[in-house]
Amino acid sequence: MQDTPRGLRLHIGLFGRRNVGKSSLINALTGQNVSIVSDIPGTTTDPVEKPIEMAPIGPVLFVDTAGIDDDGALGGERVRRTETILERVDLALLVVGPDGFGPFEARLTETLRARSTTTLVVINKSDLGAPTPALLEAAKAAGRETLTVSAQTGAGLDVLKQTIARLAPEARLEEPRLVGDLVPAGELAVLVVPIDLGAPKGRLILPQIQVIREILDSDAMCMVVKERELPDALLRLGRPPKLVICDSQVVLKAAADTPPQIPLTTFSILMARFKGDLNRLAAGAAAIERLRPGDRVLIGETCGHHPLADDIGRVKIPRWLNQYVGGGLITDVAAGKDFPDDLSPYSLIIQCGGCTVTRRHMLARLDRAGSQGVPMTNYGVAISLLQGVLPRALGCFPAALTAFERARGVGQ
Amino acid sequence: MQDTPRGLRLHIGLFGRRNVGKSSLINALTGQNVSIVSDIPGTTTDPVEKPIEMAPIGPVLFVDTAGIDDDGALGGERVRRTETILERVDLALLVVGPDGFGPFEARLTETLRARSTTTLVVINKSDLGAPTPALLEAAKAAGRETLTVSAQTGAGLDVLKQTIARLAPEARLEEPRLVGDLVPAGELAVLVVPIDLGAPKGRLILPQIQVIREILDSDAMCMVVKERELPDALLRLGRPPKLVICDSQVVLKAAADTPPQIPLTTFSILMARFKGDLNRLAAGAAAIERLRPGDRVLIGETCGHHPLADDIGRVKIPRWLNQYVGGGLITDVAAGKDFPDDLSPYSLIIQCGGCTVTRRHMLARLDRAGSQGVPMTNYGVAISLLQGVLPRALGCFPAALTAFERARGVGQ
Missing domain, CATH: 3.40.50.11420 (Rossmann fold)
Structure with missing residues (x-):
């Protein structure tokens, strides 16, 4: 059997301090003894992802934020890493223990609210005693809904699952049709x-x-x-x-x-529309025509695949770009989750199709590029331009074609 | 990116005592820090599988035999479990340390030889000193080739990879074309x-x-x-x-x-030919016509997928069989690697397509059924028979059609 592609799963971010029972909660929710360990070596500072079938919700991806707690990184770094994770999750579970809300939870709540992330506060370990009124009050203010559960005894888990299932459609960013x-x-x-x-x-x-x-x-x-x-x-x-x-x-x-x-x-081009924003990516492609020797281009990959000898992003596109410009371009590759915060050195970003990530994730990259004034396109749009057939390949998408033509005009 | 299907990878079994450096060897061969842990919970006694891209061989699947060592299970149980693993591997790496060959390695060698499994003896930890002449002698007698390596320093690993690549074509059981x-x-x-x-x-x-x-x-x-x-x-x-x-x-x-x-x-039916032996599976299907109420049928699945409400193997096929026979059949399901040793209680085995396993594995099941005189067919062949269209669906495979007709005649 083929699994549901990762990019089509509901991404659930798991936030909370150590020892609030995040792992036990996943195990209890899935009825499996899931060990949250990284599949990709050498990425211990990255969030760990685990695809799971969770009835009645269906295929989800848990993104565990181990390491982003009060004992972990310093303030600014913690906020930055939380932001990076939030770019990718559809729904946040903020797990707290009976000892309740502290400054860590308060700061996290602020960050979640600033991004409008749908948040459920899960008070775990109800077997150790009912939550205090003060805790319930703080939880209620922090999230969309508050649930009291015990991963240990299973109390409240069915309600939690039903709540996730109920909120999933609104939490998940609507994807346009692919084709x-x-x-x-x-x-x-x-x-x-x-x-x-x-x-x-x-x-x-x-x-x-x-x-x-x-x-x-x-x-x-x-x-x-x-x-x-x-x-x-x-x-x-x-x-x-x-x-x-x-x-x-x-x-x-x-x-x-x-x-x-x-x-x-x-x-x-179909993926550009499905996963991102074809109009913006088409406009971004016009920047290729303005590239000059010495300019710096960022190639963005979302999956950490093993590069092939004739890799499309690492070898072919840089070669075609250099042929087009007349040589002398500097190309950097950002693989996996290493997409840089500072995009200002770049004249252009060329992003892969993003088949392994959610639409939310791709749009966040487009937003980041846009806010720094750096044009962004994707592999397929760029290749069609470099081959001289972009207007034809955008023929079914008149708005994207207009965006491209307009961006070309602006640059001239 | 989609990974290469598991059933199309070269399956390499890793045999050896604890502490001979099996995990370090995999890490060194792949240049990755692979943690050999089970993806499937609750199967710690099963061998652990790890799909890897290993240049220049390509996609392989390492089957680690942790637990089958001299400290592990008792003699008979160990042999049985080794046999089960050997049904699935194309190539065996027998890893030994500098302290050399003992009774464990001798017994393992015997089992490998009895199954004609292509075996490489890998003497690890050469950094601790060159192997003794006695060890080299024993190793030479035990395997097809002997290599001395150090997972620690990397010495000899390139030669090992090239040797695996060279032996892969003969080790791998030739698959007929799918279509x-x-x-x-x-x-x-x-x-x-x-x-x-x-x-x-x-x-x-x-x-x-x-x-x-x-x-x-x-x-x-x-x-x-x-x-x-x-x-x-x-x-x-x-x-x-x-x-x-x-x-x-x-x-x-x-x-x-x-x-x-x-x-x-x-x-x-294409998968039956590709992964197994269509002639035998077609002949096996004739046994459906001889089933009587009270007979016991084994449904064999090779992957441990989550059963659906209307699961083909667990729900639909038993229902259709019962309709065909007039009710009263007893059906058991053997999921994943739990295929029983004793098949004698069964009047028929109906096996899934086996898309996640190698041809070697499917043929081993057919052999086991055949040696116990139990007819075996697969989902698709059975369904076509139950729908009354098997002769038509076997039209492109005259030998299989003849095998089916002959088995029908024998039974009458």
């Missing part, structure tokens, strides 16, 4: 999926799987072919498809092989 | 993928992904549709597809909607 609105029921899309020699056997990449799945969910059909078979595929169809969706890396060939009356776009 | 031989280059297959309400969003199941991928690898094309769109899809194609592949659960409708001159089969 379903572009291919009406009964219609057909052709997907062009190159298989390069380095591709691990037996798999497709997540955006491809998600697109196939959403087309089926929309009562539409899809044809899946390699770039070489695209002309044949179009010939075999009785009438033209509604849309051709190709991998960015073959967009030039796919655009040449697809008659101009058939709309064409790329998986990356 | 590529059935759809020639330039031709097209239609895949029928039902989306039931319980299906987690944004994903497809592994056999579907593997089939799409192998069709692309074969320079062929595929059309992916839900069962309701199948008639439309066939109409839209200029000429008929070479093959229709459907989910077993919609085989009756798909068979009705597909003109008889177009070959039709199911994902499960």
